[in-house]
Amino acid sequence: PKPVTLRTLVEHRANASAFSCLTAYDASLARCADAAGVDVLLVGDSLGMVLQGHSDTLAVTLDDMIYHTRCVASGRQHSLLMADLPFMTNVTTEQILHSAGALMRAGAQMVKLEGEAWLAEAVTALARRGVPVCVHMGLTPQSVHAFGGYRVQGRDEVQAQHLIEAAQTLEAAGAAVILLECVPRVLAQRLHAAVSVPVIGIGAGPEVDGQILVMHDMLGATSGRVPRFVRNFLAGSGSLQDAFRAYHEAVRERRFPADEHCF
Numbered sequence: 044p045k046p047v048t049l050r051t052l053v054e055h056r057a058n059a060s061a062f063s064c065l066t067a068y069d070a071s072l073a074r075c076a077d078a079a080g081v082d083v084l085l086v087g088d089s090l091g092m093v094l095q096g097h098s099d100t101l102a103v104t105l106d107d108m109i110y111h112t113r114c115v116a117s118g119r120q121h122s123l124l125m126a127d128l129p130f131m132t133n134v135t136t137e138q139i140l141h142s143a144g145a146l147m148r149a150g151a152q153m154v155k156l157e158g159e160a161w162l163a164e165a166v167t168a169l170a171r172r173g174v175p176v177c178v179h180m181g182l183t184p185q186s187v188h189a190f191g192g193y194r195v196q197g198r199d200e201v202q203a204q205h206l207i208e209a210a211q212t213l214e215a216a217g218a219a220v221i222l223l224e225c226v227p228r229v230l231a232q233r234l235h236a237a238v239s240v241p242v243i244g245i246g247a248g249p250e251v252d253g254q255i256l257v258m259h260d261m262l263g264a265t266s267g268r269v270p271r272f273v274r275n276f277l278a279g280s281g282s283l284q285d286a287f288r289a290y291h292e293a294v295r296e297r298r299f300p301a302d303e304h305c306f
């Protein structure tokens with residue numbers, strides 16, 4: 044298959060076809076997901092939870108992210124590689140540029156930052172320097188302690204309108220992609236209609252362009268409470284690669300997420 048690039052994601056949006064994304068943290072499983080056709084691999088700071096065993100993502104350092112980005116970069120072939128800026132590497136625009144530069148040098152092809160309209164200046168600075176940016180909005184796990192838990196965001200109209208306007212501001216600032224986590228399906232639909240860049244959702248319903256899950260969640264390998272928006276794709280599959288392919292096909296054919304995965 045052809046390598047997936049930012050242009051591929053833009054084409055998916057233009058053609059109203061869906062693309063699949065999964066987190067990956069190591070070369071072996073990255074290679075397996077890549078071979079199954081998964082379009083985007085995210086080195087997520089969720090590695091603080093699924094690999095390091097913490098209850099949130101705050102302990103993850105830029106060095107951790109660089110290490111795992113290198114690992115995934117050596118496993119991927121055609122999937123687009125995105126990497127997260129971890130907690131508190133976004134204090135100044137200069138620090139954001141430095142952190143993003145380190146991730147790109149480690150093999151990332153796009154960086155993801157959690158935040159809202161206040162990121163506009165940094166998004167422009169990155170875009171000018173050739174770094175494609177995805178802004179992660181809605182439930183941003185680095186703010187879990189400010190939210191008072193992992194809770195659905197944008198439930199009331201004031202919050203919803205605020206998120207939509209922030210997404211428009213970020214698009215104007217040069218954001219290439221928006222990622223929306225844990226928002227009501229109808230809000231994701233409205234936000235998608237209000238911007239023209241590709242939108243990736245997790246717990247955001249089917250009316251967006253891309254879907255993402257934490258790999259360990261969709262393999263049933265996470266301990267503790269599994270979020271409502273997760274489906275176990277290993278159950279009913281004969282191998283890891285079958286599970287990744289089942290996920291990819293369910294996303295492409297818009298069979299996932301189903302009603303029971305939405306808010």
Ligand code: KIV
Nearest residue numbers: 066087088089255257
């Ligand atoms: O870190 C992560 O895995 C993420 C996804 C859940 C979007 O940011």
Ligand code: NA
Nearest residue numbers: 087088089127
């Ligand atoms: Na993340």
